[in-house]
Amino acid sequence: MAKKTNYVKNGKEYYRVTATVGRDANGKLIRKEFYGKTKKEAEAKKEEYLLKIRNGLNPELENIIFGDLMHTWLFEVVRVSVKPSTFERYESLYRNYIKESELYSLKISFIKSLQIQRYYNRLYQEGKSSKTIRSIHKLLRSFFNYAVKEGYINQNPCGNRKVVIPGSAEEKTERKIETFTxxxxxxxxxxxxxxxxxxxxxxxxxxxxxxxxxxxxxxxxxxxxxxxxxxxxxxxxxxxxxxxxxxxxxxxxxxxxxxxxxxxxxxxxxxxxxxxxxxxxxxxxxxxxxxxxxxxxxxxxxxxxxxxxxxxxxxxxxxxxxxxxxxxxxxxxxxxxxxxxxxxxxxxxxxxxxxxxxxxxxxxxxxxxxxxxxxxxxxxxxxxxxxxxxx
Known part of the structure; x- marks a missing residue:
């Protein structure tokens, strides 16, 4: 009968498989180990990990907290690339609408369009205007584009047509422009x-x-x-x-x-x-x-x-x-x-x-x-x- 495990850790038996996932700064091969109760389970974990890498996603970054990464992005990437007045506006949106929100403490890989939609809906029900929510949406969309580019996630949950800005239909009425007679x-x-x-x-x-x-x-x-x-x-x-x-x-x-x-x-x-x-x-x-x-x-x-x-x-x-x-x-x-x-x-x-x-x-x-x-x-x-x- 074939052996079901090939590795013992803390008194428990596992099946272990390895994969080469790249090279470090010195050119040395980087190998990663995957464990399962059976060879099939361990191989499945390895294939899932390698598939994410092929799709441009860095699996090591999946557990990063959304709010922490957004703060880092805002202060280390955005702050040095936009006008001070623009950064002041972005920082205000982050501080007032993201920092204390239910989204902040989520793992970035767990955030989906539906969660963002529910968040926008709650803001609108609490009296926030569609204009304010649209500003938040633009900031989040820009951040998630960065997260996709850097391999934290493979899709932008704020991408085109994935989320609806509540109250937008009412805003489509003719814009009122005030002028002096x-x-x-x-x-x-x-x-x-x-x-x-x-x-x-x-x-x-x-x-x-x-x-x-x-x-x-x-x-x-x-x-x-x-x-x-x-x-x-x-x-x-x-x-x-x-x-x-x-x-x-x-x-x-x-x-x-x-x-x-x-x-x-x-x-x-x-x-x-x-x-x-x-x-x-x-x-x-x-x-x-x-x-x-x-x-x-x-x-x-x-x-x-x-x-x-x-x-x-x-x-x-x-x-x-x-x-x-x-x-x-x-x-x-x-x-x-x-x-x-x-x-x-x-x-x-x-x-x-x-x-x-x-x-x-x-x-x-x-x-x-x-x-x-x-x-x-x-x-x-x-x-x-x-x-x-x-x-």
């Missing part, structure tokens, strides 16, 4: 008379620049003769997080949002004298502050505090709220100024491609998708041009 703009202009940041707000209405682009403008970016400005940077207040998780709040310069965001934008003629007047006021503030003034007026930032510091975005938002309240205009966020700029251009017949370029969007489809509320009017106008032909 002509009457509201007149009220705002009236209140801006004598306002220290009059030039900033009028330039915002006249160019559609993003908040960070406005605050990142330098006097060298403005060409008074050509009546245009160049968008070359943004400034943003972000929390810088180091590899140990220590946090420090800083104002930093960044490259603009997309490649197309680096652009030249015309300045309305009526805003040019307002900018000149603001520059003169800034020089007076510098003389008054003396050595305490921190900004180089010729080469430094256009919009600063009275002591020459970059304007904190939070303070600009507060100024925006106070301005609207004084003007008796219902609150709309600062980005509504940008939407107003684009909408007014469309209403005046400026082509979609030109508006897209002025806004610095990544492509024309982005502009079209955002401003669908204006497009119907454009289509009607286009159709009306055929009246003479069909009359």
């Amino acid at each position: 002509d009457e509201e703009i007149e009220k705002i202009k009236e209140v801006l008379k004598g306002h220290r940041l009059r030039a900033l707000f009028l330039l915002a209405f006249g160019t559609g620049l993003r908040q960070g682009e406005l605050l990142g403008l330098k006097w060298t970016d403005i060409d008074f003769k050509k009546k245009e400005l160049k968008v070359q940077r943004t400034i943003k207040q972000v929390t810088i997080i180091d590899e140990k998780g220590n946090r420090e709040y800083k104002t930093i310069e960044q490259i603009p949002k997309t490649k197309n965001s680096i652009r030249t934008v015309p300045i309305p003629s009526s805003v040019i004298p307002v900018l000149r007047e603001y520059k003169k006021m800034q020089m007076e503030e510098k003389l008054k502050a003396g050595s305490a003034y921190l900004n180089d007026i010729e080469n430094g930032y256009v919009f600063t505090t009275e002591l020459g510091n970059p304007i904190d975005a939070r303070n600009l938002i507060r100024a925006h709220k106070r301005l609207l309240k004084r003007a008796g205009v219902p609150y709309k966020n600062f980005h509504a100024i940008r939407h107003t700029y684009a909408t007014k251009l469309f209403e005046r017949g400026v082509p979609l491609k030109i508006v897209s370029a002025l806004l610095g969007h990544a492509d024309v489809s982005t502009t079209a998708n955002i401003y669908t509320h204006v497009m119907p009017k454009e289509k009607i106008t286009a159709a009306e041009t055929l009246n003479d032909l069909l009359r």
Whole structure:
């Protein structure tokens, strides 16, 4: 009768088989042992292990805890490859939605699409928006792509169409874009008379620049003769997080949002004298502050505090709220100024491609998708041009 075992360990008999699974850093063969109650069971374990290797999966990594690996990936891979503001957003999603979740302590090889779906469903039922869940999903999908690439798992459980974002159907309704009416703009202009940041707000209405682009403008970016400005940077207040998780709040310069965001934008003629007047006021503030003034007026930032510091975005938002309240205009966020700029251009017949370029969007489809509320009017106008032909 054939011997059923060939190895004894701790007084118990097993059948042992071995396999060569590669070479170490010195070129030496790496052999792994597999045990079973019978030869068939041991061989099955060996074949399963080798199949995983052939499929690009590292079986030695299957027991890694999902949350621990994601933390390592986030701080050692992502942190050094994205903007500080982007990492701040990712770290916040991880800390608020992953670290304390039911997914964190699971072995990475155990996580399936259904578990993620249940997690998303619970978040939605607890009142989290589809937008928030979609942000979490994008981060998880990126992480699992890394895990597949490194051999921790062989499939991404957040892959295309494997998980549904709850509430997405309701979000597909037409996007509401807030803009200021002509009457509201007149009220705002009236209140801006004598306002220290009059030039900033009028330039915002006249160019559609993003908040960070406005605050990142330098006097060298403005060409008074050509009546245009160049968008070359943004400034943003972000929390810088180091590899140990220590946090420090800083104002930093960044490259603009997309490649197309680096652009030249015309300045309305009526805003040019307002900018000149603001520059003169800034020089007076510098003389008054003396050595305490921190900004180089010729080469430094256009919009600063009275002591020459970059304007904190939070303070600009507060100024925006106070301005609207004084003007008796219902609150709309600062980005509504940008939407107003684009909408007014469309209403005046400026082509979609030109508006897209002025806004610095990544492509024309982005502009079209955002401003669908204006497009119907454009289509009607286009159709009306055929009246003479069909009359």
